[in-house]
Amino acid sequence: MGVLNVGIVGTGIFAKESHLPAYQALPGSFEVVAAFNRTKSKAEAFAEDAGIAKDKVFDSLDEILADDSVSMIDALLPAQFNAQTVEKCIAARKPVILEKPIAATIAEAKKLVHLAESTSLPIAIAENWLFLKSGEALKEHLADIGPLVAFTYNSTGPFIKNNKYLATTWRQKPEHIGGFLSDGGVHQLALLTDVLGEVESLSAFTKQVRKESGTDDVAFSTVKLKEQGLIGTFTYGSAFGSCEKSVYFKIYGLNGAVTLDLSEKKKPIITKTVGDSAEANAETQTFLVDEHPSFGIQEEFLNFHEAVVKKEKRIAKGSPRVAFHHLAIVAALLESSAKNGANVTIEQP
Ligand SMILES: NC(=O)c1ccc[n+]([C@@H]2O[C@H](COP(=O)([O-])OP(=O)(O)OC[C@H]3O[C@@H](n4cnc5c(N)ncnc54)[C@H](OP(=O)(O)O)[C@@H]3O)[C@@H](O)[C@H]2O)c1
Incomplete structure (x- = not known):
């Protein structure tokens, strides 16, 4: 159904140990092509593991979002950064899957749900369970x-x-x-x-x-x-x-x-x-x-893949509204x- 080029935002423990191997196990659906991390040296080490070209390790969220070769974002950040990340992804017209919990507070979680429901872009919270x-x-x-x-x-x-x-x-x-x-x-x-x-x-x-x-x-x-x-x-x-x-x-x-x-x-x-x-x-x-x-991560990625490829956000099971309920x-x-x-x-x- 087409390979999606993934830009990873936040190359910490879970990106390296769980998300990267899950993407690599699904080569017909995903290729990890770009990365951005607050501490750049960690993004560079991640890029080596992932086979990402050196010029695709970016210095900011704005830069990775501006790269035309990136077809979706996977954000693995502390929850307080999720709502602002979604806002920028929508402005850049990039689908995004973000790690749980949906947000740091109920007020931010509401904001994220309303942002996600204001766009046709698939936006999901990575609730692998x-x-x-x-x-x-x-x-x-x-x-x-x-x-x-x-x-x-x-x-x-x-x-x-x-x-x-x-x-x-x-x-x-x-x-x-x-x-x-x-x-x-x-x-x-x-x-x-x-x-x-x-x-x-x-x-x-x-x-x-x-x-x-x-x-x-x-x-x-x-x-x-x-x-x-x-x-x-x-x-x-x-x-x-x-x-x-x-x-x-x-x-x-x-x-x-x-x-x-x-x-x-x-x-x-x-x-x-x-x-x-x-x-x-x-x-x-x-x-x-x-x-x-x-433990659900590959299934979750394939579900998001289908939502992005079919341009049908309702396919994504971990919708912000669903994840809101858990928080x-x-x-x-x-x-x-x-x-x-x-x-x-x-x-x-
Ligand atoms: N689904 C699951 O089972 C599961 C399991 C574990 C984690 N997670 C989720 O995955 C995400 C990452 O967790 P992790 O365990 O991988 O933690 P981690 O290794 O600390 O990764 C956190 C990432 O966020 C970045 N970050 C932290 N504070 C920041 C700030 N103030 N500004 C910008 N970037 C900042 C870090 O950048 P630096 O490198 O510069 O610190 C790092 O890349 C979290 O959302 C967590 O809930 C999910």
Whole structure:
């Protein structure tokens, strides 16, 4: 369907370790042809790895946007730069995919949604958990256990002192609301809401456990969804002492239960028990999910590719409006906790 020439803006850890290999694995769809980074030496090293010509390492966002050989931008910056990057991409008529979370604040996220909805250009937030095979596999089992009643979403783990992401200065002094709660939390919320639908309201307590996190880093909440009157809990945090990493999404129905266990990202497991009561004596079935090693990133890129090539922005699944909802849930977690657990309705863009 045509190769898109990608200009990378922000050549940090994730650009190098995840986005570049994902593009290189899709040579019929993408070629990484240009780069810009605040610290130019890092862009030059990235260009060597990526096979980018020396004269395509630019000194500013304006310059990379002015280059006619660049057909789309992939921006991997701290979230507070996303809205201004979108504004410039629209002015330069370049489609853009930006890393999550959508923005640093709800006000900026609203601005970004409205900018994106004012143009025909495809603009997407790189929410790779929207593209997990695990999510699709989980959905396929829900009809067997319905009508659905409730869920438990848990993503907890130990604090990792030598976490390479923790060492980045913008994460240590986060301008994005919720710090790690929005940095990693939006992934979990993308999966949760993609499978069960949008959150209507919640009550939560959040807390800062580690000074290194710069702000609150754990959240415990009860949640009401918009559809089917579903209720559940959402628990998130990797700031605890030694404990096993535990990521599971359990959905309860009147006719059974299904659990996706993502504790080992490379080996997701789905278990399902079908029956209307204990007396059904149902056996628990186990299904292994053949999750893609890029953990949704290649699928996400191919989805954006299709939107750009077909000039149809609605094809892009990670729309700013969808990504707004995930950040808005984090904002509600924080607001509820600040109000001593009061129920908070999720903001709309
Ligand atoms: N989807 C996922 O699973 C996932 C995982 C990790 C990260 N991410 C996202 O990827 C993006 C990059 O994260 P990372 O982990 O790769 O961090 P990183 O290595 O610190 O990269 C951040 C990039 O932004 C640039 N930057 C930082 N502050 C800046 C400023 N004030 N002005 C201009 N540029 C600035 C940095 O430039 P310098 O080189 O000059 O510092 C660097 O290129 C973030 O949006 C993050 O949320 C996503």
